[in-house]
Amino acid sequence: MLDALEVFTTVAVGLMVGVEFSVAFVVNPILTALPDDSDQLGRAHGGRMLGAVMPFWYIGSLVLTAVWAVAGRHRPxxxxxxxxxxxxxxxxxxxxxxxxxxxxxxxxxxxGNRPADWKEQMNRWDRYHYVRVAVIVAAFALLVTALV
Incomplete structure (x- = not known):
C-alpha cells in the first residue's frame, strides 16, 4: 500500500510541476507574443481556470507527501x-x-479596467512563479530520489 502511495504522490507532484513549468516557459511566453490585448485577456482566463484547480493540487500534493513521510518514516x-x-x-x-x-x-x-501597471504586475508574478517552479521541481526531484 505504501508503494502505491509513493508512486501516486510522485505522479501527482510531477504533473503539477509539468503544468507549472508549462505556464512559466510555454504558455506565458506564447501569450506575451500575441498582439493587442490578447496577452492580458489570456492571462486573466488562465488565472481563473488554474486558480480554481491549483490550490487543491498544491494542498493535495502536500498532504500526500506528509502521509508518505509519516507512513514511510522507517524506510530509506x-x-x-x-x-x-x-x-x-x-x-x-x-x-x-x-x-x-x-x-x-x-x-x-x-x-477597459486594467491598471496602468498591469504589465509590471504580470512581470512580478512571472518572477515569483519562476522561483516557485524551481522550488517544486526540487521537491519533485527529492520525491523521485526517495522513490528509487
Missing amino acids: GAGLVVVAGGLLILSVVMSILLLVPINNRSTSWTP
Whole structure:
C-alpha cells in the first residue's frame, strides 16, 4: 500500500510541476507574443481556470507527501520526503503571500479596467512563479530520489 502511495504522490507532484513549468516557459511566453490585448485577456482566463484547480493540487500534493513521510518514516529516503514536504510547504506559502494576490486582481481585468501597471504586475508574478517552479521541481526531484 505504501508503494502505491509513493508512486501516486510522485505522479501527482510531477504533473503539477509539468503544468507549472508549462505556464512559466510555454504558455506565458506564447501569450506575451500575441498582439493587442490578447496577452492580458489570456492571462486573466488562465488565472481563473488554474486558480480554481491549483490550490487543491498544491494542498493535495502536500498532504500526500506528509502521509508518505509519516507512513514511510522507517524506510530509506524518508528524510528526502520530509525535505520535499518542506519545499511544498514553502511553495504553498509563496503562493498565498506572493502569487495569489496578484492572480486574484488580474483575473477580473479587462482592457477597459486594467491598471496602468498591469504589465509590471504580470512581470512580478512571472518572477515569483519562476522561483516557485524551481522550488517544486526540487521537491519533485527529492520525491523521485526517495522513490528509487
